[in-house]
Amino acid sequence: MFLSKTDFKKIFTFSLVGVSALYFSQKKITSEQANEDNLKKHIYYLASDELQGRLTGSEGETKAANYLSAEFKKLGLKPYEGKSFIQGFEYNVKLNPHDDKTSTTVKGKNVVAVLNNKAEKTIVIGAHYDHLGLNEHHNSTLANSDGQIHNGADDNASGTAAVLELARMFSQNKTKENVNYVFALFSGEEDGLMGSKKLAETIKTNYPNTIFMINMDMVGRLNSNKDLTIGGVGTSPILSDLVKKYKPEGINLGLDESGVGPSDHTSFYLKDIPVLFLFTGTHNDYHKPTDDSDKINYPGQKIITNYVFNLANALGHEKEIPFTKTKVAPTKAVPKYKVSLGIMPNYADSKDGMGIDGVIDNRPAANAGILQGDTLTRIGKCEVKEVYSYMDCLAKINAGEEHPVTVKRNGEEKVFNVKF
Ligand SMILES: [Zn+2]
Structure with a gap:
């Protein structure tokens, strides 16, 4: 999750609309189920100290990217561009938050794979895998935390693990989809949605009929009330009914209309692609060294992964998903x-x-x-x-x-x- 100091989440939390008990869960026809052990294995590795907090441009980022590429390869998926799953990009970052002059160039690596079903339409399912490292880029919310490993289990090893698991589910699914899937693991998110910007710039050249993007950022902390926030529901008129129709039993949805939010779906919305953004909410460990694997709600994360599987399936079967621009009301301005x-x-x-x-x-x-x-x-x-x-x-x-x-x-x- 990327939050500028002038907090995006204000826009976000204030526009939530509860839609809890009104809808009964529907029967779903799925042949694949998310596996909790897989999710756990991915999160424990990505958020381990060995990866040093996965800062964009760091050795820990490279280790994570190698792991993700190997997982995609195991599933028989194809690289998005060329022969490697890596899509490189560059940006500048300030070394000292109080000094605009000293900046350094950061080289980031998206890891992107395609399940090519030779279909006309394409859906992107994404999450960012980078995090704050040892706070070299000054995005920590804990004072004096330079040098401490920010493991980022919820933010966002959780979303990354869900994408890997969805890649497995879709590539092993017996029913062939009539849609291609791009599984996108972004880097550079914590520094301002850098990796997703790069992919969004190239997606319509490679896949002109990209009909949708689903983003997961911080989906590992489903609380006891089972509150799940979904952003982007105003980016197409079909979405608010769709997310309610497939809502897992017991989950309380908070819906947010806006296509602009504190994470990577924003990059795709700005290219006129309808989006959804799933998020289990902020917490005391947000952007701190204490965002660790043992605090993840794994059964909750499994529910959310299955939910995204059902949503992506349903979206693939829609005849048309019209794009609509959403507005941010002036009262919600930061x-x-x-x-x-x-x-x-x-x-x-x-x-x-x-x-x-x-x-x-x-x-x-x-x-x-x-x-x-x-x-x-x-x-x-x-x-x-x-x-x-x-x-x-x-x-x-x-x-x-x-x-x-x-x-x-x-x-x-x-x-x-x-x-x-
Ligand atoms: Zn974050």
């Missing part, structure tokens, strides 16, 4: 900041303040005496309930102003004068 507090917010849901996961040295919060572990409740008169109201409060402040900032520390209220 606020613009002129100032920053210099803290790492906790993204977890809350009503009584936002946790502070980290405090950056020599920035306003640290200078005023605010500490990691404090809970932020108020900036000036503006009440902070969680990360979203925090962003709203921050957007009202101008550089140079001074405001009292209230935090809870060990149950006690403390007020600090912060100079922004």
Whole structure:
């Protein structure tokens, strides 16, 4: 999952519509089932310390890419381009987040395979496999975490494992589909959807009739309420009925219309391809070294993988999937900041303040005496309930102003004068 500091997820969470108990699960005709052991094996390897957090351009990324290529080869799939499953791409990344001048070129590797059923239509099923490495590119939400391995089990070994398993299911499926499948494992996602941009630029040249893209990013943490968010349902008029029709029993769907979101489906939506995006939600380990394999809900991930199998099957049988542009309502716009507090917010849901996961040295919060572990409740008169109201409060402040900032520390209220 890619979140700029001006949090995409605000747009996202605020546009969810619950559609839980209204629909009964349908009978499905499938010959293949996802295998939990396969999912587990892939995730444990990809999120192991050996791969050092799979940073784009790193040795760990190469190891992951080799593993993924070998899996595709075992299934008898064909490379997307040329003789290798690797599709290379390049971009620049800042070495120091506070300095625009020093940047370095990163060489990334998508791993892309095709199940060519000699069909007219093609569906892309994708997930990103890169993650934050040792925080070399400064995308961690934990302060002072440079040098710690960010294993990225949920983000996004989970989606990667699901794509590998779907590749197995479709290539071993007895019923031949009348659609080709492109299984796309992207790199460069955490630095801004770089790999998927590259594939989206080439997909219609190689497969002119690409009718759909399904993306999975963070599908490993299905909670006890079984909440699953699906984005992109507004990108075609057929989608909201379709996702409800095939919804697994007990799953609570939260639907989001937008084709633009915090992950790789955005790259395809921007090429006028209808998309779906599956996501089990954010959590305390998001973009931290603690996003580990033992915290994954494997039975939950199996349910989601089977769901995507059924959806992809159904989409292949649709006569037509008209593309529609979705709009982001002006009220959902991300606020613009002129100032920053210099803290790492906790993204977890809350009503009584936002946790502070980290405090950056020599920035306003640290200078005023605010500490990691404090809970932020108020900036000036503006009440902070969680990360979203925090962003709203921050957007009202101008550089140079001074405001009292209230935090809870060990149950006690403390007020600090912060100079922004
Ligand atoms: Zn991420």
